[in-house]
Amino acid sequence: MSTQPAPPPGHDCDSCAMQEHLVQMGIILDKWDYVIALAGNPNVGKSTVFNALTGLKQHTGNWPGKTVARAEGGFEFNSKRFKMIDLPGTYSLLSASVDEEIARDFILFGRPDCTVIVVDATMLERNLNLVLQILEITDKAVVCLNLMDEAKRKGIEVEHRTLSRELGVPVVPTSARNKDGLGLLMRTVAEVIQGEIKTSPRRITGNKELNHAVDTLIPMLEATYPDLPNTRWIAMRLLDGDYRVRQALERGELSRMGMTVTETVG
Ligand SMILES: Nc1nc2c(ncn2[C@@H]2O[C@H](COP(=O)(O)OP(=O)(O)OP(=O)(O)O)[C@@H](O)[C@H]2O)c(=O)[nH]1
Ligand SMILES: [Mg+2]
Structure with missing residues (x-):
């Protein structure tokens, strides 16, 4: 069942597939099967993806103890209910800004079932810094290669399959503003969550001294914080x-x- 209007003639097949299986739930979501975090640099289309999937009604509030806005909403996709959290846009997860702290803490300690990392296909190099940092934290991740329409317009080609092999996680091209690619994005997210797609994120391999120090600390951490x-x-x-x-x-x-x-009702 779908609450969506029929897709316009000639519309991209993938969006049509999404409309068959997607039910926007907005705030009407008291139980969910999976939690998805939406991360990415500022201005890459996170909220556009979020709005396209959840609909116009959404919960907004502040992160606990912070003045940074937090939006969450829900949708049903292929009979599973997803709760989606729109994280603040950040360039990194390492420095001390409140936004970075929130995004990092949620990905690490909030333990989403999958993190969708939205990147700007026209500025990949700048965006990959954050992607690699997130892949250090979690292996349940999918890269949403957004603004593909802009990339095409500028004559930029991205070999998304090569990128996916290099990163060790799926990369799905999208143009969120036109809702293109979001069906495939969600199918991929569901397959990563359910273990049908195995990820193997690229990680930093340190030198001998670093690895030794890390290997010494890990059992101590595990013993103190199970x-x-x-x-x-x-x-x-x-x-x-x-x-x-x-x-x-x-x-x-x-x-x-x-x-x-x-x-709020937006
Ligand atoms: N051409 C094009 N524009 C897009 C696409 N996705 C988003 N945009 C536009 O990009 C701008 C930023 O989109 P947002 O969704 O607000 O980006 P965001 O990542 O949530 O931004 P912050 O919350 O500020 O970090 C808006 O003007 C969108 O309409 C896309 O696929 N193609
Ligand atoms: Mg936003």
Whole structure:
């Protein structure tokens, strides 16, 4: 069943497929099967993807204790219910800005079932920095290669299959403003979540000393914090002197990823 109007004649097949299987739920979502985080640099089309999938009604509020806006919404795709969180746009996950902290904490400690990393196909080089940082944290990720219409207009070709092989996660070309590619994006996300697509993200391979230090720290972290996600990444950040990660560990903040919500109808 679909709440969508019939697609216009000659419309891209993939969008049509999406309209067959997508039911926008907006805020009407009390139970869900999976949580998806939407990450990416500023201005790459995250909210456009979010709005196309969830519809116009959405929860907006602030992240706990922060003045940074948080939007979440829901949709049903192929009979599974997805809750989607639109993360703040960031260029990195490593520096001390509040936006970066929020995006990083959610991907790491919020443990989404999949992180969709939206990138601008016309500025790939700049965008890949964040992609690689996110792939250090999670292996459940799909790259949404957005603004493909703009890339085409500018004569930029992106070999998305090669990019996918290099990154070790699926890369799906989209033009979110025209809703092109979003059906394939969601099918791919569902297959990654359900383990039908195996990912193998590209990770930094450190030198002998670094690896030794990381291998020494990991069992200590696991013994002290049994539920900690991705101890390898946390060990690397601690060795790098990351104050925020150290503070989060010491304060036991790792599971406090709730939110304050006010309802708006956009
Ligand atoms: N041509 C084209 N424009 C797009 C596409 N996707 C998004 N845009 C436009 O890009 C601009 C930014 O889109 P947003 O969805 O607000 O980007 P965002 O990543 O949420 O931005 P921040 O929340 O500021 O980080 C808007 O003007 C969109 O209409 C696309 O696929 N093609
Ligand atoms: Mg946005």
